Amino acid sequence: MQWLINGQYLDVEAGAFRRGNITVDGGKIVKLGANGAPAKGDQVIDLKGAWLVPGLIDCHVHLTLPTDNCDYGNRTDAEVTLYAAKAVERTLLCGITTVRDVGGWNYVEMAIRAAVERGDYIGPRMVLAGRILSITTSGMDLYPGMYEIADGPDAVRAAARKQLAHGADLIKVMATGAVLSPESEDPRSIQYSLEELKAAVEIGEDNFKHVAAHAHACRGISNAVAAGCSSIEHGTYADEAALREMAAKGVFLVPTQCTLDGMLNDKAAMATMPPHQVDRMIESSKISAEMIRRAYELGVPIAMGTDAGTPGNHHGDNWQELIVMVRDGGLTPIDSIRAATVNAAKLIRRGDKLGQIKEGYFADIVAYARNPLDDIKAVSEVGFVMKNGEVYKNNFAG
Numbered sequence: 001m002q003w004l005i006n007g008q009y010l011d012v013e014a015g016a017f018r019r020g021n022i023t024v025d026g027g028k029i030v031k032l033g034a035n036g037a038p039a040k041g042d043q044v045i046d047l048k049g050a051w052l053v054p055g056l057i058d059c060h061v062h063l064t065l066p067t068d069n070c071d072y073g074n075r076t077d078a079e080v081t082l083y084a085a086k087a088v089e090r091t092l093l094c095g096i097t098t099v100r101d102v103g104g105w106n107y108v109e110m111a112i113r114a115a116v117e118r119g120d121y122i123g124p125r126m127v128l129a130g131r132i133l134s135i136t137t138s139g140m141d142l143y144p145g146m147y148e149i150a151d152g153p154d155a156v157r158a159a160a161r162k163q164l165a166h167g168a169d170l171i172k173v174m175a176t177g178a179v180l181s182p183e184s185e186d187p188r189s190i191q192y193s194l195e196e197l198k199a200a201v202e203i204g205e206d207n208f209k210h211v212a213a214h215a216h217a218c219r220g221i222s223n224a225v226a227a228g229c230s231s232i233e234h235g236t237y238a239d240e241a242a243l244r245e246m247a248a249k250g251v252f253l254v255p256t257q258c259t260l261d262g263m264l265n266d267k268a269a270m271a272t273m274p275p276h277q278v279d280r281m282i283e284s285s286k287i288s289a290e291m292i293r294r295a296y297e298l299g300v301p302i303a304m305g306t307d308a309g310t311p312g313n314h315h316g317d318n319w320q321e322l323i324v325m326v327r328d329g330g331l332t333p334i335d336s337i338r339a340a341t342v343n344a345a346k347l348i349r350r351g352d353k354l355g356q357i358k359e360g361y362f363a364d365i366v367a368y369a370r371n372p373l374d375d376i377k378a379v380s381e382v383g384f385v386m387k388n389g390e391v392y393k394n395n396f397a398g
């Protein structure tokens with residue numbers, strides 16, 4: 001049994017911190033507000049002055065993409081694996097106890113997940129998509145290990161089944177073009193058709209898996225919503241009607257708004273990008289800030305995702321999206337934290353075990369020395385990380 005004492009923990013649904021001891025056993029939260037005294041052999045963790053929140057969940061990462069340059073093609077799988085094994089450690093230590101990777105590299109992330117689960121490496125819980133399903137496009141040239149080309153509904157079904165066979169927990173599809181793609185691919189173009197998207201959702205849902213749709217262009221967003229996708233990644237050009245559809249159907253928006261900050265804060269990484277990609281990032285970020293504000297007003301469920309892996313958007317800086325959602329999207333600090341906890345847990349369909357500090361839930365807890373509801377920037381100062389009852393970082397000790 002473990003006792004977390006003297007801290008305040010966030011009741012994320014109520015939006016309030018509460019005082020009380022937390023007991024943990026077998027990786028699960030046993031009791032909130034536990035009275036009595038620790039028994040002999042119990043581990044007591046004194047978190048005096050700490051503000052405890054549920055372990056954060058990042059719903060959009062690419063653990064296998066290096067953030068210091070964008071030349072992805074010239075890497076062996078061994079190099080990718082070594083890089084990603086460090087990326088998962090940095091991600092966990094910054095307070096992210098669960099990630100959803102929405103585009104891996106030749107399935108090396110599956111091996112890393114197995115190694116983390118065995119305890120050989122340090123990392124978060126990993127919800128993985130395997131390769132991204134895409135139409136034939138020049139994007140494949142930039143990301144050869146990340147794309148699974150499949151044209152037509154039957155090919156999409158086969159490609160989705162292939163990801164599941166590799167151990168995927170969700171299916172990721174390209175409903176529109178991408179911002180960080182070759183110049184010949186327009187992010188506002190429609191890629192998968194409604195029929196193809198429906199085929200992906202059919203295979204996903206038949207196997208109890210959700211589908212995440214990369215979509216910038218408005219019609220691509222509408223197609224993904226109509227097809228039954230569970231989340232819209234980016235969502236840049238969503239108009240009023242598309243956002244209302246998302247709100248009505250409970251389709252999550254994963255805004256990935258911190259990509260621009262990441263790029264601008266790392267000039268060396270930015271210098272490796274083709275100029276057209278830099279221009280697109282700056283333009284789309286402005287538009288998407290307005291879109292997030294409108295989505296929030298309309299009650300579209302928002303789940304936190306960083307797109308960590310894009311140039312300058314480092315694994316281990318994932319908390320920055322919580323700050324950016326407040327600054328650019330107008331979210332309150334509690335709603336920003338909800339996006340990264342309860343909402344994210346619901347999107348990955350683990351809302352009954354993750355995303356809250358609650359009895360019966362996994363003991364995934366992070367803590368800060370300042371109250372993040374007073375100032376969301378407190379999430380950048382990670383003082384304590386527990387995953388599954390195991391302490392990976394503790395600045396409050398002693």
Ligand SMILES: [Zn+2]
Pocket residue numbers: 060061062102103307
């Ligand atoms: Zn992405």
